[in-house]
Amino acid sequence: METLNYGRWSELPTDMLTYVLERLNFVDFKRSKLVCTNWYLCSKQTVRAKYGSPLLMLSLEEDGCVLYNPDEDRVYETTKRDFSGIRFLANSGNWFLVLDSRSNLYIIDVFSDKRIDLPPLESFKGGRFRLKQVGDKEFKKDLPNGIGTYCVTESCENLRGVLWVDEKKEEYIAVWCFDTFLAFCKNGQDYYREIPRDWELDCVSDMVLKGYMLYVLTTSDNILLLDLSGQDGFKDVSTSDKLPMSFIDFILWRNGDAATCDSNNIAVTTSGEILLVHSILYKATGKRIFRVYKTHPDDTNPVKVDSLGDEALLVDLGITVPADHTLGIEPNSIYFTRGDRFRNRDRNPNPIPSSPVDICVYNLTSKTSKCFPDLSNLKLKEARWFFPS
Structure with a gap:
């Protein structure tokens, strides 16, 4: 009987490779796609037990x-x-919104080496607020108050965010906030847009991002529904905004x-x-x-x-x-x-x-x-x- 000798994992026959992939646990199966092009293509054709836990x-x-x-x-x-x-701020599927020790914001796939760099936090188009980085973990925030402006120092420890990623369409949207200050960006943009409100002293208590719809719960019991799908900013589509x-x-x-x-x-x-x-x-x-x-x-x-x-x-x-x-x-x-x-x-x-x-x-x-x-x-x-x- 002739002995088969496959010196490289990338050269395994398709039927043998499929046999291996079908028996991997979920995490290892995800990692297997990174071995080489052949393993990636074979994984796309491999039928595994349904998994969604x-x-x-x-x-x-x-x-x-x-x-x-x-x-x-x-x-x-x-x-x-x-x-x-780093800090994990939010996630959508395998993708996580990450803030590093120098206040750089980016999106990573935790099962691969894929990474999407986001604009610097101080990069804005339009809006009334201005941010300026004054250290690795601090920003100065200029706020209009009707008379002039006043400055508040924000620590990146207080930065929060939400994320939505559609891998099939290669689209994403990231939203972050400093208490009362909300901003977002979408794929293809090298800047953030501010989400201004009339309730500047009302802090964000929680946020949910589902597709392009942003749901905001505030500390004074308001609920806002914001549609972020437009090309020129957002649209407030709230119907009832006050909770008891x-x-x-x-x-x-x-x-x-x-x-x-x-x-x-x-x-x-x-x-x-x-x-x-x-x-x-x-x-x-x-x-x-x-x-x-x-x-x-x-x-x-x-x-x-x-x-x-x-x-x-x-x-x-x-x-x-x-x-x-x-x-x-x-x-x-x-x-x-x-x-x-x-x-x-x-x-x-x-x-x-x-x-x-x-x-x-x-x-x-x-x-x-x-x-x-x-x-x-x-x-x-x-x-x-x-x-x-």
């Missing part, structure tokens, strides 16, 4: 990053890319156990309905519960939601997705890592400490949480649920 991107205190697959209970190293000194004042931070007491509502988040369902999500942490017991409300454009009184039906809510992304047991997506559940990503509590008159990383999947029916205690050994500084594309 959410993964976790974990940022470690020593500046490293790892991936965690809850279904396999396994931690993976990320690509060979250097993640030291009960949607502010509050303290609860149950059997002597003080509880803090440490996040007010906004989310959008698959059908386009807007949800408001309270995360409530009982300090003494460490127990976390959630309350979900549905808004209506003709009514300022949100209605409590007891079930998400056959959908799951990812607070980090601000969206719901169809549940599927075969994919590991639990129905009527909330995937959570931490609250108040956007709101800068240090500037509040009575600041509440930022919520810790608290990774869990909360079931609205049983009102119980599935936690991942083994991850606490990794000394996490940040975590994000995401759906690989």
Whole structure:
């Protein structure tokens, strides 16, 4: 019998390579596309078991990053890319909006070496505000106040953002904010456009970007709907913009156990309905519960939601997705890592400490949480649920 000798992995026969690719786990399958052109082309033709379970991107205190697959209970190293000194601001599929130690903003694919550099933060077209970088991590912000201008220094530690990427159309849109200051850019642009408002002292409490539609929840309980699809800026398409004042931070007491509502988040369902999500942490017991409300454009009184039906809510992304047991997506559940990503509590008159990383999947029916205690050994500084594309 003749012995076949294939000296290079890139020269494996298609049937043998397909056999190998079909048996790889999801993360390794993604990495296999980077081996060579032959592996990439073969992966496009390989039929694998359907996969869509959410993964976790974990940022470690020593500046490293790892991936965690809850279904396999396994931690993976990320690509060979250097993640030291960066912050993950947002994600869309495999793509993450990243801020580095010198305040450069860019988008990366965590399963490859693809990178899209975004304009410098101070690059603007039009608008009333001006930013000027005064250090690696600080900017001066000039604000008009009706008489002249006054200057505020912003730390990049306070920068927040959201991201949407359509890989098939090769389109993206990135939105970032400094409390009251909102700006965005789209593919093909080398500048940002400001999103001016009349409520300059009203800070951003949370944001969701779904396609070109931006949903903004503010600290004074306004909800704004902004269409960013136009060529010349944005269009405010809000229908009802005021929520009842009960949607502010509050303290609860149950059997002597003080509880803090440490996040007010906004989310959008698959059908386009807007949800408001309270995360409530009982300090003494460490127990976390959630309350979900549905808004209506003709009514300022949100209605409590007891079930998400056959959908799951990812607070980090601000969206719901169809549940599927075969994919590991639990129905009527909330995937959570931490609250108040956007709101800068240090500037509040009575600041509440930022919520810790608290990774869990909360079931609205049983009102119980599935936690991942083994991850606490990794000394996490940040975590994000995401759906690989």
